Amino acid sequence: MSDSNLIDGRAIAAEVHESTGARVAALRERGVVPGLVFIRVGEDPASQVYVGMKERMSAKLGIQSTTHVLAGDAPEAELLALIEKLNADAAVHGILVQAPLPRHIDGARVYSAVAPGKDVDGFHPVNMGKLVLGDPSGFVPCTPAGVHELLVRSGVPVAGAEVVVLGRGNIVGKPLAALLMQKAPHADATVTVCHSRSRDIAAHCRRADILVAAMGVAEFVKADMVKKGAVVIDVGVNRVDDPAAPKGYRLVGDIDFAAIRPVAGRITPNPGGVGPMTIAMLLQNTVRSAEAATAARA
Numbered sequence: 001m002s003d004s005n006l007i008d009g010r011a012i013a014a015e016v017h018e019s020t021g022a023r024v025a026a027l028r029e030r031g032v033v034p035g036l037v038f039i040r041v042g043e044d045p046a047s048q049v050y051v052g053m054k055e056r057m058s059a060k061l062g063i064q065s066t067t068h069v070l071a072g073d074a075p076e077a078e079l080l081a082l083i084e085k086l087n088a089d090a091a092v093h094g095i096l097v098q099a100p101l102p103r104h105i106d107g108a109r110v111y112s113a114v115a116p117g118k119d120v121d122g123f124h125p126v127n128m129g130k131l132v133l134g135d136p137s138g139f140v141p142c143t144p145a146g147v148h149e150l151l152v153r154s155g156v157p158v159a160g161a162e163v164v165v166l167g168r169g170n171i172v173g174k175p176l177a178a179l180l181m182q183k184a185p186h187a188d189a190t191v192t193v194c195h196s197r198s199r200d201i202a203a204h205c206r207r208a209d210i211l212v213a214a215m216g217v218a219e220f221v222k223a224d225m226v227k228k229g230a231v232v233i234d235v236g237v238n239r240v241d242d243p244a245a246p247k248g249y250r251l252v253g254d255i256d257f258a259a260i261r262p263v264a265g266r267i268t269p270n271p272g273g274v275g276p277m278t279i280a281m282l283l284q285n286t287v288r289s290a291e292a293a294t295a296a297r298a
């Protein structure tokens with residue numbers, strides 16, 4: 001089969017980066033350097049990789065990024081104090097606390113501590129609330145925003161479409177459902193959210209015009225769960241043991257890509273689908289925050 005049914009996340013992310021880079025240049029011309037701070041707690045290997053990718057892309061676009069690494073056993077109070085300091089720092093336009101956090105830290109308290117106007121992750125209750133209410137002044141979480149942008153820029157009709165989202169997590173499934181059901185251009189979908197207690201998930205999936213897999217189970221979605229011609233978006237990143245692989249494991253998504261590709265109308269590769277879009281939306285949110293802070297000062 002040709003490449004024609006692949007949704008190229010890297011190419012679409014590059015389009016978004018181009019426009020973000022131009023906005024950064026315009027800000028810099030006015031003497032404003034967009035500033036983004038990453039906070040990692042502990043040495044989760046996947047988080048190290050993700051934050052590293054975000055740092056490199058920030059630098060490429062002219063966004064000034066700084067990373068704070070706290071010890072894995074750092075008290076929650078230390079993290080909250082750092083966030084408070086960054087909230088008050090006018091050079092910081094975006095603050096991202098990389099998930100997952102160690103168990104002794106209350107994520108809800110941490111994400112609520114980030115100033116909503118600097119919450120480029122969109123995890124603060126105010127931003128989540130605005131998303132649910134359809135108020136576009138908030139920040140939308142980056143992975144759902146990236147999935148939406150992929151659909152829109154690929155010309156996939158969303159209005160009226162049957163969308164099935166697998167997974168109800170706060171980072172992807174829940175905000176994505178809110179975003180796609182919105183009464184708004186490129187939204188207006190009929191959204192079903194399936195989760196670990198859903199009955200007959202396969203039957204729900206087979207009705208989907210757009211199927212988004214974000215439940216974090218390796219290759220959960222099989223070809224017989226996909227309607228012919230459906231658009232399939234794979235958000236999953238799962239480690240599976242593979243003694244033959246150099247690291248002893250390999251990364252797979254939430255869908256059986258090889259079997260589904262011939263059935264799907266459009267499909268995201270993984271890697272190279274949703275992942276690059278998450279970073280693109282993060283940096284777009286950061287520039288928007290810098291623009292807003294500058295406008296408020298003018």
Ligand code: GUN
Binds near residue numbers: 096097098121
């Ligand atoms: N971990 C996995 N995805 C994300 C994300 O979008 N933001 C943060 N902060 N952590 C994550």
